[in-house]
Amino acid sequence: EPEVTQTPSHQVTQMGQEVILRCVPISNHLYFYWYRQILGQKVEFLVSFYNNEISEKSEIFDDQFSVERPDGSNFTLKIRSTKLEDSAMYFCASMGSSPSGEKLFFGSGTQLSVL
Amino acid sequence: AQSVTQPDIHITVSEGASLELRCNYSYGATPYLFWYVQSPGQGLQLLLKYFSGDTLVQGIKGFEAEFKRSQSSFNLRKPSVHWSDAAEYFCAVASRGNQAGTALIFGKGTTLSVSS
Known part of the structure; x- marks a missing residue:
C-alpha cells in the first residue's frame, strides 16, 4: 500500500x-x-x-503557521516562532479526491517538542 | 458546526469478549463517517467508512459499525476482541460531506485496553 512519509520522526526545538x-x-x-x-x-x-493554495484552515492555524508545496513531491508545515503549546504530534495526510472514492492516508507523524 | 463525540475515554475489555465503542455526530446533511485506529507510535489507520446505503458497514480486522440516523450514532463493534486490538480509536466526520478535499473532524478518541 502507498505511504505518506514524514520527516523527522522527532524534533526538539527551543521556544x-x-x-x-x-x-x-x-x-x-x-x-x-x-x-x-x-x-x-x-x-x-x-x-x-x-492546487497550490490553502482550501480550508482551522482556528489553530494562525499567522505563525504556513504551508508550502515547494516542488512536486514535498509538502511542508512551517511554524515561524514556536511556543510551548505547539508541542504535539503533527500528522500529514493526503487524499486523491473525495472520501467516497479514496481514503485519507496518514503519515506516522512528527513529534515536536518545544522547550 | 460539525462535531463528533466519543463519550467513553477509556474502555477495558477481556480478550474474547465483544466490544462496542460509541460515537455520536452532529452534522446537518448526510454525514460521511469514519473510524480510525491508532496504535502506539503509529499513524492513523482507517478501519471503515460510511457514505450511504447499507447502514451496517464492514471494515478491516473484523470490525463493523452501524449508522443510526435517528440516534446520530455510528458505533463501532467487534464480536471477539484480540489483545492486538488494544489501541486508540477515533471516530470522524467529513467536514464537507463527500466534497473533494474535505477535512475530517475527529472525536477525542477512546482508548481500548484488553485484559487477559
Whole structure:
C-alpha cells in the first residue's frame, strides 16, 4: 500500500525558533492536510491544501503557521516562532479526491517538542 | 458546526469478549463517517467508512459499525476482541460531506485496553 512519509520522526526545538516539518504525500494525490494531536487529546485539523493554495484552515492555524508545496513531491508545515503549546504530534495526510472514492492516508507523524 | 463525540475515554475489555465503542455526530446533511485506529507510535489507520446505503458497514480486522440516523450514532463493534486490538480509536466526520478535499473532524478518541 502507498505511504505518506514524514520527516523527522522527532524534533526538539527551543521556544521562539522556527521549525519546518516535512511530508511526502502519495504521488498522485491532490489534497494535502496537516493535523496535530496534543498528548492525550484528540486529533485536530489544521489546514488543507489543494492546487497550490490553502482550501480550508482551522482556528489553530494562525499567522505563525504556513504551508508550502515547494516542488512536486514535498509538502511542508512551517511554524515561524514556536511556543510551548505547539508541542504535539503533527500528522500529514493526503487524499486523491473525495472520501467516497479514496481514503485519507496518514503519515506516522512528527513529534515536536518545544522547550 | 460539525462535531463528533466519543463519550467513553477509556474502555477495558477481556480478550474474547465483544466490544462496542460509541460515537455520536452532529452534522446537518448526510454525514460521511469514519473510524480510525491508532496504535502506539503509529499513524492513523482507517478501519471503515460510511457514505450511504447499507447502514451496517464492514471494515478491516473484523470490525463493523452501524449508522443510526435517528440516534446520530455510528458505533463501532467487534464480536471477539484480540489483545492486538488494544489501541486508540477515533471516530470522524467529513467536514464537507463527500466534497473533494474535505477535512475530517475527529472525536477525542477512546482508548481500548484488553485484559487477559
